[in-house]
Amino acid sequence: MGKTYTKPAALTDNHTHYCPGCTHGIVHRLVAEAIDELGIQDTTVGIAPVGCAVMAYNYFDCDFQEAAHGRAPAMATGIKRVRPDLNVFTYQGDGDLASIGMGEIMHAANRGEKFTVIFINNAIYGMTGGQMAPTTMPGQRATTAPMGRDTALTGMPLRMANILSQLVTPAYVTRQAVLKPQQVNKAKKAIKKAFQYQVDGTCFSFVEVISTCPTNWGMTPLDALKWAEDTLLPYYELGDYKTPEDEPK
Amino acid sequence: MAKVLMKGNEAIGEAAIRAGCKNYFAYPITPQSEVAEYLAKRLPEEGGCFLQGESEVAVGYMIFGAAGAGERVMTTSSSPGVSLMSEAISYIAAAQCPAVFVNIMRGGPGLGGILPSQGDYFQATKGGGHGDYHLLVLAPDGVQEAVEMTMQAFTLAEKYRNPVMILGDGMIGQMMEPVEFRDDLKSEPSNKDDWASNGMATRGSKKRNLVKSLFLDPTELNKNNLILKAKYEQMRKEEVQYELYNEDTDYQVLITSYGTMSRVCRTAIDMLKEEGIEVAMFRPKTLFPFPEKEVHDAAVKESCKSVISIEMSMGQMVEDVQRCVMGKRPVEFYGECGGEIPTPEKIIEIVKGLI
Numbered sequence: 001m002g003k004t005y006t007k008p009a010a011l012t013d014n015h016t017h018y019c020p021g022c023t024h025g026i027v028h029r030l031v032a033e034a035i036d037e038l039g040i041q042d043t044t045v046g047i048a049p050v051g052c053a054v055m056a057y058n059y060f061d062c063d064f065q066e067a068a069h070g071r072a073p074a075m076a077t078g079i080k081r082v083r084p085d086l087n088v089f090t091y092q093g094d095g096d097l098a099s100i101g102m103g104e105i106m107h108a109a110n111r112g113e114k115f116t117v118i119f120i121n122n123a124i125y126g127m128t129g130g131q132m133a134p135t136t137m138p139g140q141r142a143t144t145a146p147m148g149r150d151t152a153l154t155g156m157p158l159r160m161a162n163i164l165s166q167l168v169t170p171a172y173v174t175r176q177a178v179l180k181p182q183q184v185n186k187a188k189k190a191i192k193k194a195f196q197y198q199v200d201g202t203c204f205s206f207v208e209v210i211s212t213c214p215t216n217w218g219m220t221p222l223d224a225l226k227w228a229e230d231t232l233l234p235y236y237e238l239g240d241y242k243t244p245e246d247e248p249k
Numbered sequence: 250m251a252k253v254l255m256k257g258n259e260a261i262g263e264a265a266i267r268a269g270c271k272n273y274f275a276y277p278i279t280p281q282s283e284v285a286e287y288l289a290k291r292l293p294e295e296g297g298c299f300l301q302g303e304s305e306v307a308v309g310y311m312i313f314g315a316a317g318a319g320e321r322v323m324t325t326s327s328s329p330g331v332s333l334m335s336e337a338i339s340y341i342a343a344a345q346c347p348a349v350f351v352n353i354m355r356g357g358p359g360l361g362g363i364l365p366s367q368g369d370y371f372q373a374t375k376g377g378g379h380g381d382y383h384l385l386v387l388a389p390d391g392v393q394e395a396v397e398m399t400m401q402a403f404t405l406a407e408k409y410r411n412p413v414m415i416l417g418d419g420m421i422g423q424m425m426e427p428v429e430f431r432d433d434l435k436s437e438p439s440n441k442d443d444w445a446s447n448g449m450a451t452r453g454s455k456k457r458n459l460v461k462s463l464f465l466d467p468t469e470l471n472k473n474n475l476i477l478k479a480k481y482e483q484m485r486k487e488e489v490q491y492e493l494y495n496e497d498t499d500y501q502v503l504i505t506s507y508g509t510m511s512r513v514c515r516t517a518i519d520m521l522k523e524e525g526i527e528v529a530m531f532r533p534k535t536l537f538p539f540p541e542k543e544v545h546d547a548a549v550k551e552s553c554k555s556v557i558s559i560e561m562s563m564g565q566m567v568e569d570v571q572r573c574v575m576g577k578r579p580v581e582f583y584g585e586c587g588g589e590i591p592t593p594e595k596i597i598e599i600v601k602g603l604i
Contacts, residue, residue: 063446065313065344071307075313077302104306
């Protein structure tokens with residue numbers, strides 16, 4: 001009897017450094033499955049961010065480049081413009097993309113760069129130790145918001161999928177989650193679709209994935225899943241925000 | 250081919266194309282924007298890639314991405330813009346990718362001005378970005394040399410897998426001179442399959458390539474820095490370029506100068522000669538590697554009583570000259586900046602004060 005569930009070819013055998021209960025592992029697998037199913041492993045170049053996924057190149061079995069904080073969309077632009085035949089994706093966290101790299105992501109999206117962005121939103125800085133992110137929820141505690149995020153001082157959390165979907169340039173922009181099996185299945189479809197748009201040379205594609213950070217949230221993995229479901233999803237609504245077929249707004 | 254009259258900035262753009270570079274990313278800044286304007290028209294004609302980035306910060310990483318993917322790539326900017334690119338330059342040097350950066354210097358620090366300056370010598374030769382790295386820095390003295398150095402830069406960048414900087418100034422960028430594009434300086438891009446993230450299918454390999462600068466293991470980081478250090482040592486042995494002017498005389502003073510400033514110094518030396526005063530000039534063409542032994546040897550010639558570094562800055566290259574002369578002759582400095590270029594008459598006055 002054949003195996004029904006195997007490790008994707010686009011993942012290496014390396015053990016990841018991610019914390020127990022972190023959902024990076026799920027998203028890594030979904031990206032790798034999409035690469036496998038589209039048969040693009042040997043034409044794909046990934047861009048690692050700064051943050052928890054800085055060593056993503058240890059886990060994806062394809063060519064990789066490593067950017068500085070927030071600059072992954074600029075680096076992806078450089079690769080894709082000079083080698084349009086390659087499939088390029090960035091894998092970025094919320095501090096990387098929504099804070100220091102806001103300029104790069106906005107302009108890459110607005111230029112309609114034909115690469116794919118996987119955006120992990122867990123409402124906190126992970127790698128640097130739980131500081132407040134642009135996506136941190138009102139009242140949510142972080143090491144640099146010890147009393148909880150005060151929106152009078154720091155504004156409201158940035159909803160990147162909503163913001164990017166306002167751009168006129170055609171794009172595929174979606175927000176998914178990986179907190180429940182049904183969500184994981186939907187996220188898989190969205191990620192594959194995002195890569196398919198790139199393979200077809202259609203448009204910029206952006207998949208925001210609501211994720212967990214049990215370590216920096218100070219929760220058990222199960223509590224983190226529940227907290228994300230109860231707290232993040234009402235503000236970060238799931239679904240497709242923009243598809244290339246939409247009429248310009 | 251015959252010489253053509255071209256503006257420095259446009260000639261640099263054409264030189265990149267003639268060298269075989271089809272990829273250019275940049276952000277406008279005075280006094281070098283004509284490079285981008287020229288290539289916005291020319292590169293599409295050549296089937297190349299022109300893109301105006303949203304900032305110099307982003308452009309630095311567009312260059313990194315394209316270089317990491319194994320393609321020849323160039324950007325041009327001016328002083329404040331190069332400061333913004335310095336982050337990427339450090340990363341590119343660490344990841345050992347070949348790329349060409351052109352800095353058409355203007356006055357600083359800060360927003361400074363838009364007129365010619367040589368105030369970025371420290372930044373270009375000593376760092377700019379963080380960490381232990383060097384650029385190979387070429388300093389043209391006019392449009393013709395800017396063209397030749399731009400063409401050579403791609404070969405050098407690939408030889409060393411290191412960023413190469415052309416350090417010009419606003420005068421070189423803005424003036425028009427007759428130039429010749431020498432076919433012998435055109436080169437084929439090197440094969441980058443061993444290291445570039447150009448897709449496994451491109452090189453028919455099942456082994457992935459990683460372009461990165463993160464080495465969390467201290468022994469690995471040390472190893473990478475030693476590899477870089479060995480490259481800089483090789484540059485010191487193989488790439489030093491310089492010019493000596495009026496050296497076959499019993500010169501009493503040795504001027505050290507580079508770029509646009511050296512042309513004014515040459516005029517001053519010719520005028521002094523008519524008065525019977527012999528002065529020589531040492532002009533580094535490579536600012537890194539600096540011609541250490543050569544400038545020392547020129548300074549310690551028996552007839553030479555003193556050395557003076559004349560720069561369009563408040564005194565930067567003079568520190569390298571002092572280092573190399575090792576106290577064997579007094580090393581003086583004269584400089585102006587902010588767009589002011591010392592005149593031949595001023596240089597004559599300064600030099601006479603040393604005799």
